Structure formats: structure tokens, C-alpha cells
Amino acid sequence: MSAELDALYQEIILDHYKNPHHAGLRDPFEAEVHHVNPTCGDEVTLRVHLEDGVVRDVSYDAVGCSISQASTSVMTDLVIGKPVEEAMTVHEVFLTLMQGKGAVEPDEEVLEDGIAFAGVAKFPARVKCALPGWMAWKDATGQSMTTTAQGGDDD
């Protein structure tokens, strides 16, 4: 019984839940988005700061369960400091893992702490909990790139 729970709530997840990385909203940023999960009411406000095609900062304010909070925290670790294109690839790999119904072997080289979510993929009802932070980041990054591009035109 506890083994089943432990597969879901790996230590890494609980650690990130208790001490989320990069939490709080910071300046500067080019885009801020607000995403809501209408079934459970969980919410995340997230900002992205890009510079020279690199993710310089991701800051956020989120209300949600351990899975959603930890997933957002892990996401910031994985994307901050990476070129946008590379970060998008990590996002794709994470998405593939979460949609794999537990059959996808996670690549620790790419996902680092994100491999802890392999267990979540076996709980169909919780898969959506692991995604809002990532979706918000993708959305905000897309908007930041548009803003940055427009800013570039003005120069």
C-alpha cells in the first residue's frame, strides 16, 4: 500500500514540494501568464525572462498539490540557463514521459530530477497535475519571443 504511494510520491517530489526552487514572482520579465486547472481549481501565475535566446529566469506564484508544485519547481531547474530551443526539447521529453502511461523509460541525462515523475505517469488522474507549470512556461515563452522580436524591430 505504501509502496504504491511511494512510487507516486518519490522523495525528490516531496523535497521540491516542501522547498520549491525559483518560487516567487520577479522582474524583469517579458511575459506573464495565468493558467487554471478548472477541475481542481489549481492556479499558476508565471513569468519568463529571455535574453539573447536564452531562458534567463522563470518565476512563479502557484497554488496546487504536491505533484503540480514539485513539477513546476523541477521545470525551472531544467529550463533556466538553457537556450529556448533546447529547453523546448526538454519540455517535449517530459511530455512524452508523462503521456507514456508508465511505459517510457526516463532519460536522467535530459530530465535530471524530472525522472521522479515517471511514477506519476502510472496514475492517469494525476498526469494533468504534473503539466500546468510546463504549459504555462511554454505559453509565456512563446509570448516573450513575440515581445522580444517586436522589441527588436523597434531598434
Next chain:
Amino acid sequence: MEGLLADLEVVRKDFPILGRTTADGLPLVYLDSANTSQKPQVVIDAMVDHLERHNANVARAMHLLGAEATEAFEGGRDKVAAFIGAPERDEVVFTKNASEALNLVAQTLAFEGPHRVGPGDVVVTTEMEHHSNIVPWQMLTQRTGADLRWFTFDEAGQLDLSQVDELITERTKVVTFTWVSNMLGTVNPVAELTRRAHEVGAIVVVDASQAAPQLPIDLAAMPVEERPDVVVFTGHKVVGPTGIGVLWGRRSLLEELPPFLGGGEMIETVTMERSTYAGLPHKFEAGTPPIVEAVGLGAAVDYLAGLGMEAVHAHEQAITAYALEGLATVPGLRVLGPLDATQRGGAISFELAGVHPHDVAQVLDVRGIAVRAGHHCARPAHAKFGVQSSTRMSSYVYTTPGEIDALVEALHYTRDYFKVG
């Protein structure tokens, strides 16, 4: 324990699903009955028997099966009418669910007719409603230019009745509220609010989705000035099937409201230019109705009437009191709603400090305990408490004190698991 159903073990045997186990072989502890109730064998059998032996369309088929199906369907209406003490059986309209019943009223009040809601009129609801008794009224007031106002509630989960004079005025056309809150468990003062609304000529619409399963309802016995004009509830929370809801409405009001959906069987005559409409209740039942669902619902309310709604209510109160006592032993647990079991319904929402409701529900689920986690379709009511969501346990006629013990024990375990406190 006083108040429990005398034959609780026999009652449990009536519900075949309670005999099943989880994948790990654990017994099922179903504490999500405010979401949907489980079904007794007699309801399942009535529906199967109807489909196996009497299936045909109703009121349109001039043959043996058509006559039997019509009799079974209308028999379901008679049973529902008896269950709520409807003054007339033709005042009982079958809908798809309680939401559709509320939309039927909210939408037809925007149409041409003596009760049409217009600019400057006021519609009053409350902050503790299920979304289904907020959104249709937002839509009505937005479409018609009327104002939507609402009663707030206090920390103890009680409506702030000091707002009555300010909210219920000669401008007020509709007053709507839930009889029993699905989140807080609060039982609202139906008679008092209805009397006040009637004094200004407002229509009173009561959402009885959580009341009908738990409280004896006798509409005919209520003084006319204290009897709501419309009462709605859903079949699947009173041990009946999904796919069917009930709208009871005062005959004179239903006759004055224009039809809702147009279609088969809601008409008298049709020409290409215009139609005239059927009488009650068929005027509001366009298209083939939920036939086997009505048969199942009839069996369901007969089952509850057999247990006796006074006894069902006493059982609910005994279990709720025991649950409130048990929950109070869990450190960091806060109940959102009234703490006196005699003043509330059987749905108990709570927060557990340091553990998100989804995580609470997940740990309970692994132990075979089914509760609901989320905003329970009552987001404004949660916002009032400064929380996004909560965990909710809800009992019913088959709930035992032992199941409450299992819940409380599992909540202690949850705190340990997440190392809170």
C-alpha cells in the same frame, strides 16, 4: 450509536457495489455520496426488467409495449410526486439533471411572458451555491439587463440574513438558494426566505439536490406562503440513475412560463407557421424522455420511502455527528461549515494543514477510501474561506461508524506520510 438505521447491515446488502474490493483486496469505503449515491439492487433490477420486458417509446406507441412503457414512465412520476409530497403529480417535470431544471427556469424567464425578467429587475442567489445555481442566473441577468445580487455567509457557514431587506425588495423578481449546501452542509431557512420573497411577489427557486436525499420533504404540507415555487433535484443522488432530474413547479407558474425546448410531445398541434403547446407536464418535456431512468428513479424513491425519510435523516445526523467528532481529533484539520450536526447536512468539507486536498484524496484512495477533492463546483464559497479547494467526505444510508473510523485513521496516516506537524 443512537439514530443509526436499525437494519444497517441489511441495508448495506441492498447495495451490491459495497461488496467489491480494491485491487489490493481492501474493502471499499465510499464517502462520496454527495457527488453521486450508490444504487440498490431494486433500482438496478427495475431498470433491467423494464429494458428486458417493457421497452418501447412512451405516449406515442399504440401497442402493448407502448402502453406498458407509458404506464411505467408515468408511474415513476407518481412515485416522485409522492416522495416530495407534490400538491399535484402533473407539476413534476422530468429533466436531464438538476442543472437542466435550473436552466429551464432561468432561461424561460428571459422569454416573453408575465414573469419576464428585464432591465432594473433583481435576481438574488447566494454565495454558497453550486455553480449550477449561479451560472444560469448570471446568464439570465446578463441577457436581460437585470441585476444579480447575492447573500453572503459568515465564518460559521450561515447565510447573512441581515441582508434580507436590502436584497429582497419590490424590484426582486427571483430568489434562489440551495436547501442544503453541497460544500458547507449548511441547511438554509427555506420557510423564512420564501415568506420574505413572496411578500414582494418574487418567484422562489430552491435547489434541493442535497436536501432531497437526506430530508423528508412534504411540499403539500407547507403553508402556501412558505412553499417555494420551484424545487429541483437530481435522480442520481437519491440512489437513482444518472440522466434524470426533477423539476417540481407550482402549476400556475409552470402554466405561465413559456416552453423551454421545442420538439416532439411538447405540442398540441403544429402547422408550418406556428404551434400550440401541450399541457403540464409534457409542455416541458420535448423529445423522448429518460424512460428507463424514470422507472429507476421511481424504484429509488420508493426504496428511500421504505426506509423512511425520518429514519434516513436520523442516520445521516448520527453519522455526521460521529464524523465531526472524529475529524476533530486530527491535528491541523479545519472543517469548513457548521460544526453542529443537528444544523447541517452530511457533506463535510475540510482542510488539512500542509497537505493539498488532491494529495489527501490520493492517500485515502490507496487505502480504499473514496472522497472528493477540489472545489466541489462551489468556487465562490471556497474563495470565502481563502482556499482554492478542500477535501469532502459525504455519507449516506449505507455508511457505518466503522467507515468513519477508517477515514479518521487514514487522515492521521496522511499527516504522517507527508511529515506534517
